[in-house]
Structure formats: structure tokens, C-alpha cells
Amino acid sequence: MENLSLILAIVVVTALAFDFTNGFHDTANAMATTISTGALKPKVAVAMSAALNLVGAFLSVEVANTISKGLVDESGIRPEVIFAALVGAILWNLLTWLVGLPSSSSHALMGGLIGATVASAGLGAVHGDVLVTKVLLPAIAAPLVAGVAAMFATRLSYSLGKKADGKAAAKGYRAGQIASAGLVSLAHGTNDAQKTMGIITLALVAGGSLAPDSDPPMWVILSAGLAIALGTYLGGWRIIRTMGKGLTDLQPQQGFAAQTSAATVILASSHLGFSLSTTHSVSGSVMGAGLGRKGGVVRWSTATRMFVAWGLTLPAAALVGALAEYVTGFGDWGTALVAVFLVASSAAIWKLSRREVVDHTNVNDTDGTDDAEPAGVITTAMAAVTPPPTTAMAEELSATIHAPTSADPAAPKAAV
Numbered sequence: 329m330e331n332l333s334l335i336l337a338i339v340v341v342t343a344l345a346f347d348f349t350n351g352f353h354d355t356a357n358a359m360a361t362t363i364s365t366g367a368l369k370p371k372v373a374v375a376m377s378a379a380l381n382l383v384g385a386f387l388s389v390e391v392a393n394t395i396s397k398g399l400v401d402e403s404g405i406r407p408e409v410i411f412a413a414l415v416g417a418i419l420w421n422l423l424t425w426l427v428g429l430p431s432s433s434s435h436a437l438m439g440g441l442i443g444a445t446v447a448s449a450g451l452g453a454v455h456g457d458v459l460v461t462k463v464l465l466p467a468i469a470a471p472l473v474a475g476v477a478a479m480f481a482t483r484l485s486y487s488l489g490k491k492a493d494g495k496a497a498a499k500g501y502r503a504g505q506i507a508s509a510g511l512v513s514l515a516h517g518t519n520d521a522q523k524t525m526g527i528i529t530l531a532l533v534a535g536g537s538l539a540p541d542s543d544p545p546m547w548v549i550l551s552a553g554l555a556i557a558l559g560t561y562l563g564g565w566r567i568i569r570t571m572g573k574g575l576t577d578l579q580p581q582q583g584f585a586a587q588t589s590a591a592t593v594i595l596a597s598s599h600l601g602f603s604l605s606t607t608h609s610v611s612g613s614v615m616g617a618g619l620g621r622k623g624g625v626v627r628w629s630t631a632t633r634m635f636v637a638w639g640l641t642l643p644a645a646a647l648v649g650a651l652a653e654y655v656t657g658f659g660d661w662g663t664a665l666v667a668v669f670l671v672a673s674s675a676a677i678w679k680l681s682r683r684e685v686v687d688h689t690n691v692n693d694t695d696g697t698d699d700a701e702p703a704g705v706i707t708t709a710m711a712a713v714t715p716p717p718t719t720a721m722a723e724e725l726s727a728t729i730h731a732p733t734s735a736d737p738a739a740p741k742a743a744v
Contacts (some may be wrong), residue, residue, distance in 0.1 A: 344395025357592020360571035361583035370688035378561035384517020385553030416649030417438030432605035443646030471612025481585035501580035508587035576618030
């Protein structure tokens with residue numbers, strides 16, 4: 329392990345703390361649909377996701393290199409700048425977790441880094457072409473691509489399975505959903521764990537402990553993988569509830585389609601080195617799956633709040649990162665003040681979260697406020713162009729169970 333000064337040690341610990349929040353903030357990306365459909369019990373689901381996140385952290389370093397070598401000018405960065413960036417990212421993660429909104433941990437980190445860098449070295453230290461091509465454009469494209477893919481995959485699943493035995497098909501889709509959830513977890517490890525690897529590597533380069541353009545050392549890869557795995561295991565139950573129940577009501581076919589589509593997008597982006605938001609990808613695929621089922625409803629009130637959070641993530645984290653960098657510029661006492669503020673704010677947010685505890689025992693409960701939300705304009709429009717009728721297997725099974733027997737000729741026929 330490289331020789332670390334005190335400030336570098338603080339940055340590394342803070343980066344791993346961010347990685348931990350990233351883990352529990354993004355558990356919903358992999359396991360929300362699996363938990364909401366009952367394919368896996370909550371604690372089993374998060375344990376499986378944690379293990380696969382750890383494995384995924386060792387599969388690639390392309391995204392880590394995008395952050396450590398591409399987004400900002402290494403020569404203009406001090407370790408204090410990275411510390412300030414992490415403060416902005418952690419606080420945004422905790423605030424959105426408190427209110428149960430699936431915002432992007434990736435964009436929180438990018439925003440914090442950009443804000444702190446601009447405050448320290450000016451706009452010229454940010455590589456705008458990398459920001460646009462590998463951060464902003466994927467942020468827009470990923471949910472759209474994943475959503476459209478999930479919508480058509482859902483329709484195809486119902487179409488192919490409409491004549492299948494209901495119970496056997498549902499069991500098969502649950503098995504497929506478990507497998508696809510594992511794939512999302514693996515993909516999350518290859519993408520999000522690398523962001524912390526990249527930020528630690530950037531700090532080591534800035535502090536003179538690594539040569540410029542170095543790849544992440546093995547101890548950085550291992551520690552980042554363990555931190556995100558631990559956070560994932562603890563589970564961000566508030567966001568899991570929103571993703572699994574708040575956006576739409578999912579059946580196993582939809583869960584399978586959503587997770588498979590999201591995993592494909594995430595793995596492709598990791599291979600290309602795009603700093604993709606897994607939250608955006610999975611949220612888009614969940615909404616696409618909701619639109620893909622005949623009669624499915626996306627709760628646009630929840631989706632709108634989520635979109636607002638997405639739009640605020642980069643500028644909010646950038647603002648906090650810039651303010652934190654300004655304070656650290658006063659010297660060691662400024663850095664200590666920012667550290668105290670971070671710890672105190674984190675403790676206050678945790679205390680607020682205890683007023684209404686959400687955990688594995690009540691993650692699938694809802695307060696009923698969204699259950700009665702009528703189909704909005706978009707949902708109605710999508711239903712209008714749905715190919716004629718491919719009835720959901722669950723509906724067919726219900727109709728079969730409740731259909732009158734042939735011994736009662738006077739009974740009305742069950743609607744199909």
C-alpha cells in the first residue's frame with residue numbers, strides 16, 4: 329500500500345464511506361422488483377446482491393479510469409478538493425435516501441467533483457467533452473433505452489406465455505427474475521464500485537502517492553468492493569419500497585423484463601467506460617415494464633418527484649462540493665470543520681430516519697396514497713396502442729380459478 333499522508337487517509341476513508349452509501353442507496357436497482365414480486369425474501373435478496381457486487385468490482389476498471397483520468401485535470405487537483413467532492417456526494421445520497429427517492433449516486437459524485445474542481449482550479453480544469461459524452465448523454469439515453477427495451481420485452485413475455493400453464497410460467501419467470509437480478513448486481517459492481525476506485529486513485533495521484541495515469545491498485549479495488557457490498561447488504565429499504573411499489577405494481581414477467589433490460593444497458597456502458605447511472609437505467613426499465621403490461625399503470629406523481637431529484641443531483645452536489653472546497657481552503661482547521669459538518673449532518677439525517685423505520689419487515693407495505701392514482705395521459709396513450717389483447721397470465725389464472733363449473737349451465741361464463 330502506498331504511503332498515505334493524513335489528508336490522503338481522510339480522503340480514502342471518506343471515499344469508502346461514500347461507497348458504502350452508494351451500496352445501500354442502490355440496492356433497490358438490483359433487488360426492488362425481485363423483493364416486490366416475492367421472488368426472493370428481502371434479506372436473502374440483499375445478501376445475494378452484496379456478494380455479486382463484490383465480484384463485479386474485480387471485472388473491469390474502465391469506469392474507474394474515466395473518473396481518475398478523464399473527467400478533470402489531475403494536475404490541478406489537491407486531495408482536499410476530492411474530500412470536498414465526496415462531502416457533496418454523501419450528503420445528497422443521504423438526503424434522497426431519507427425521502428426514499430432513487431436518485432443517482434454516480435451523478436452525485438460527478439457533481440461534487442465538478443463543483444469542488446471549479447471552485448479550486450476554475451472551469452478549465454473540467455474536461456467538458458468527457459462530461460458530455462460519458463456522463464450527460466448516457467444519463468439521458470440510458471433510461472430511455474432501458475425503458476423501451478423493457479416495455480417490448482414485457483409485451484413479448486406476456487404474448488409468448490399467454491397459452492402456458494399459469495403456475496408453471498409464473499414459477500419460471502420468478503427463477504428468471506432471480507437470475508436477472510443477479511446480473512444487475514454484478515453489473516452494478518462493475519460500474520458503481522469503480523467510481524469509488526477512480527476517486528481514490530485520483531486522490532492518490534493528486535497527493536503524489538501514485539504516478540499520473542495509473543490504474544487503481546489492488547487494495548483500492550478490494551476495499552471499494554467490500555464497502556459497496558456491505559452497504560448493499562444493509563439495504564436501502566426506503567428506496568427499495570419506492571422502486572418496487574411506488575412506481576408501478578410489477579408481476580414476475582415484468583420484473584424479469586425490467587431487470588434483464590437494465591442489466592444489458594449497464595454492462596454495455598461499463599464495457600465502453602461510460603459513467604452510467606444504474607439508478608436511471610433501472611428506473612427507466614421499471615417504468616417501461618409498467619407500460620408494457622396491458623392495464624399496467626405507472627404512478628407519474630412518484631415518477632415526477634424522481635425526475636426532479638435527477639435534475640437536481642448534479643447542481644446540488646456541485647454546490648455543496650464547491651462550498652466545502654471553499655472552507656477547506658482556509659487550511660487544516662477548515663478541513664476539520666467540513667469533516668465535523670459531514671458527520672453531524674449524517675447523524676441528523678439518520679436520526680430523522682428513525683421516526684418512520686423502513687426495513688425488511690415492512691418494505692413491501694404501502695401507505696395507499698398512490699394506489700388510487702388514475703392512469704395518466706401517457707399510460708392511457710400507451711394502452712391505446714397496445715396490440716390487441718394479450719391477457720396477463722396472472723389474470724388468466726384468476727379467471728380460471730373463479731370460472732363456474734360446467735355442472736352449473738345457468739352460471740355466466742367467466743370473462744377472458
